[in-house]
Amino acid sequence: MSTQSYPLLDVSGLTMDFGGLRALNSVDLTVNPGEIVALIGPNGAGKTTFFNCITGIYNPTRGDIHISRDGKTRRRINGMKPNKVTQQGMARTFQNIRLFPNMTVLENVIVGRHCRTRSGILGAVLRNQRTRREEQESVDRSYELLEKVGLHQVADEVAKNLPYGDQRRLEIARAMATDPFLLLLDEPAAGMNPQETASLGELVLRIRDKENIAVLLIEHDMKVVMSLSDRIYVVEYGQGIAAGTPQEVSKNPNVIKAYLGEEHDA
Numbered sequence: 001m002s003t004q005s006y007p008l009l010d011v012s013g014l015t016m017d018f019g020g021l022r023a024l025n026s027v028d029l030t031v032n033p034g035e036i037v038a039l040i041g042p043n044g045a046g047k048t049t050f051f052n053c054i055t056g057i058y059n060p061t062r063g064d065i066h067i068s069r070d071g072k073t074r075r076r077i078n079g080m081k082p083n084k085v086t087q088q089g090m091a092r093t094f095q096n097i098r099l100f101p102n103m104t105v106l107e108n109v110i111v112g113r114h115c116r117t118r119s120g121i122l123g124a125v126l127r128n129q130r131t132r133r134e135e136q137e138s139v140d141r142s143y144e145l146l147e148k149v150g151l152h153q154v155a156d157e158v159a160k161n162l163p164y165g166d167q168r169r170l171e172i173a174r175a176m177a178t179d180p181f182l183l184l185l186d187e188p189a190a191g192m193n194p195q196e197t198a199s200l201g202e203l204v205l206r207i208r209d210k211e212n213i214a215v216l217l218i219e220h221d222m223k224v225v226m227s228l229s230d231r232i233y234v235v236e237y238g239q240g241i242a243a244g245t246p247q248e249v250s251k252n253p254n255v256i257k258a259y260l261g262e263e264h265d266a
């Protein structure tokens, strides 16, 4: 008997209509263990809509979204609420940073841990031993994550006071605090200076190689995309137009016309 092995994320025929506008038209995409996969395409191509569909913000019009943490069993997550999707092991960051600006750096990460702690409101009120132990574990784990993204020295700083690049790293730490097997990054390098972009690239590689978390990223910075990605999917007007390794995709005439050409002209 052959044993079936599933990708971490398997999206097929994903279609999303907004009234008369078809923002996604039967898009297929997979992410396998240990991969960094990029989703690229011109402005308005449907990339963020894709993320919103697979993280439960939108319920897609058609298509299937399956996830598999262990490769042996898989679960269809169409229409699952965003917090449930996170609990299932897919965490994301947003194009526009969504931190709690007046909370400290450490507190922002602790908030991410909440989806993995078990003590409810009663526990918080009674503050029994289990609650206190969980709280301490949350703090320890959150601090550890800050060390991993290089922000432990500013753990007690208020989040809004951090430079832009550090805020993006903090968002990544918060997403990692939910213990994902797949991390979705929506334009992680947007607005970063070259130095911040370089260290973001190193961080993404470490997340894959040391933390064993696969990554799916939307990114406009082609240098970042080409240097980090194992595979790339290209969408244009909601349609998948190419998929393959960076070398394959960069030679694809449709891609050059739709996207790379645009970038090269810029």
Ligand SMILES: Nc1ncnc2c1ncn2[C@@H]1O[C@H](COP(=O)(O)OP(=O)(O)OP(=O)(O)O)[C@@H](O)[C@H]1O
Residues within 6 Å of the ligand: 018, 021, 023, 041, 042, 043, 044, 045, 046, 047, 048, 049, 050
């Ligand atoms: N909630 C919505 N209601 C109606 N139309 C929407 C909605 N969200 C996105 N769209 C439309 O769907 C299309 C795809 O948008 P989307 O934001 O997914 O593109 P994108 O590839 O992420 O673009 P960018 O690179 O500029 O972020 C666009 O035409 C957009 O106007």
